[in-house]
Amino acid sequence: MRQSLLLPEAAAFAGDFEQADTSWQRAVSALSLKDTVHAYPKPISCPSGAPLQARSLWIGKPDAYRVLVVLSGVHGIEGAVGSAVQLDLLQAFDAQRWELPSNWAILLVHALNPWGYAWNRRCDEHGVDLNRNGINFIQPPPANPHYAELVPSLRLRHRDERQAALAAARQTLGDQAYEIGISGGQYTDPNGPFFGGHEPAFGRLLSEELIAHYALAKRHVVCLDVHSGLGPYAYAELICDHPSGSEGLATAAQLFGDALAHPASGTSSSVPKWGLLDDVWHAALGRASCYVTLEFGTLGTESLFAVLLDDAAIWAAGCPDKATRTVQAQAMRAHFVPADPYWQARVLWQSRLVIHQVIGDTPWG
Numbered sequence: 167m168r169q170s171l172l173l174p175e176a177a178a179f180a181g182d183f184e185q186a187d188t189s190w191q192r193a194v195s196a197l198s199l200k201d202t203v204h205a206y207p208k209p210i211s212c213p214s215g216a217p218l219q220a221r222s223l224w225i226g227k228p229d230a231y232r233v234l235v236v237l238s239g240v241h242g243i244e245g246a247v248g249s250a251v252q253l254d255l256l257q258a259f260d261a262q263r264w265e266l267p268s269n270w271a272i273l274l275v276h277a278l279n280p281w282g283y284a285w286n287r288r289c290d291e292h293g294v295d296l297n298r299n300g301i302n303f304i305q306p307p308p309a310n311p312h313y314a315e316l317v318p319s320l321r322l323r324h325r326d327e328r329q330a331a332l333a334a335a336r337q338t339l340g341d342q343a344y345e346i347g348i349s350g351g352q353y354t355d356p357n358g359p360f361f362g363g364h365e366p367a368f369g370r371l372l373s374e375e376l377i378a379h380y381a382l383a384k385r386h387v388v389c390l391d392v393h394s395g396l397g398p399y400a401y402a403e404l405i406c407d408h409p410s411g412s413e414g415l416a417t418a419a420q421l422f423g424d425a426l427a428h429p430a431s432g433t434s435s436s437v438p439k440w441g442l443l444d445d446v447w448h449a450a451l452g453r454a455s456c457y458v459t460l461e462f463g464t465l466g467t468e469s470l471f472a473v474l475l476d477d478a479a480i481w482a483a484g485c486p487d488k489a490t491r492t493v494q495a496q497a498m499r500a501h502f503v504p505a506d507p508y509w510q511a512r513v514l515w516q517s518r519l520v521i522h523q524v525i526g527d528t529p530w531g
Contacts, residue, residue, distance in 0.1 A: 178250040178257070179503065179510050183277065183284035184216055186249040190276050193256035194223055204379070206372055210291060212284040213491070220280050220372055224380065225259070226271030233382060234524050235273045235389040240296050240369060240443055242282015242289065246503040247462060248392035249276060250510065251517040258518075270525055273380060278369035278443075286495035287481070288474060288502075289361065296369040298351035298362035298441040307362065308440040312339060312347025313355070320348070320358060323479050325472060332471070342437055348471055351440035357482040359474045362441045370446055377450045387455040388421065388524045389447055392517070395470050395502045397435040397463030400509045402516035403427050405434050405459040407444045414448060417456040421523055426458075436461070460520055462513050465501050473501045 180186035194203055202224040212218055220239075236255070238248020252274045258264040266272065277283050281291045289295050301307055319331035336344040353362045377383060397403045405427050408414035419426050427434035436459075444457045451457070464470075480486050480494050504510070 178253045178514060179246060180249060180253075182286075183218075183245070183280065184212055184214065186246065186253075186283075187219075187221070187276070189253055190221070190249060190256070193253055193260065196260050197225075197256065199223060199225060206375075208280060208368060210281060213488075218280045218284055220278055220369075221276045222376060222380075223274040223276070224271060225274070226266050227268065228271075230269060230271035231385055232270045233273055233380070233385050233387045234270065234521065235275065235382070235387055237275045237278060237389065237391040239277035239279050239283045240391055241393060241395075241502075242277075242279040242284075243286050243498050243502050244288070244392070244394045245277045245279070245283035246499070247394040247513060250514065251392050251460075252276060254514045254517070255521070267526060273376070273382075275372075275376060278372060279367075281368075286491070286498045287477060288498075290367055290369070292363065292367070293356045293361050293478075293481070294363035294367045295351070295360050296367050297443050298353075298360055298439065299367045299370050300443050300445040301353075301362060301441040303365055307353035308351065310347065310350055310352045310440070312343055313350075313352040313358075315339075316344075316347050317355065317358070320475060321479070325476060328475060329468075329472065345437045345467065346439075349439065350437065357478060359471075359478050370443065373443060373446050374450065377447070382455075383450055383452060385452075385455075387451050388417075389451075389455070389457040390520065390524070391443065391457065391459045392462075393459055394462040394513075395464050396461050396467065399463050399465065400512040401463040402513070402520065403435055403459075403461045403463065404520065405429065405436050405461055406456065407439075407442055407459070408448065408456060413453040414451075414456040417454050418458050421456070422458070422520075435463070435467075460517065462516070464504055464509075469501055473497050 180189055204222045205219045207219040210218055239245025279290050279296050282289055316335055319335055322328035349360050351360055351362050404422050404425055406418045429436045429438045447457045
């Protein structure tokens, strides 16, 4: 039987956080890069009781001026996709299929929200969505009035009843107001979806630590934040939330051209949101550096909302039993990390193309 070229690609996708962390560390060891790895432990464990940690890896010269940062696991369970992208890159280096130009370095950050990744949730252990946690907590948080209108519908436990109520709300509010109401970010309901928290979360504080540790403000940085779950199936969307007219947006547009999507201009599958992690990086990096979300589509927005609302309802009373967690983990992975090897292969091929666009035309077999 002829071997499929796609199967080795799909093998980069690990079954769970612990397997991904182990595979990532083995790939780093194979490249003799252990000395440039830093671990950032969390005082909380995986479901198995194993310790949790995020990790960073620097590849290239310490004084390289140009740096590609690849983030994974901002939204916990989506870390499976970012981890696979990073592992594919490490394996390409190991096989000498790709060479880093001398003026570039790469910083890999494995699982900014390791708890969410390990427990198959999008949020952290406090219910905080790291990608709504980027606000200035000294000031009053942004108000999302449509969220308050939607709460009675969002809290309906039975999916069919909830979806009918939300469909009616969508008709009343209109598509964009409806999507912002649910996913734009809210700071009042810790048990609800897209909760931005009341203080900086682990992944945000780690981002600030990484920016300082690697002196990224003094370098030219392109940050790729790998996500999944939004947009058309197997389609890679490059989402840029830099303000209109900014140098960061101009840099991203120069790199990616017409492929770049800009929510503020209405050219993205993503609606405008509050408290994005992007904002933390925007504020710290040089004005010409840029931050782009590499979003891989799966089963559509309605599936996204349905699975997240189910997840929030299950966890609202505290950590559910193992059997319930297993069923919910399967539902979450089905949406955010499809088992389809063709989807997984497309993720890896498209991520390679994007990395090429950033760093240039360098060999990669």
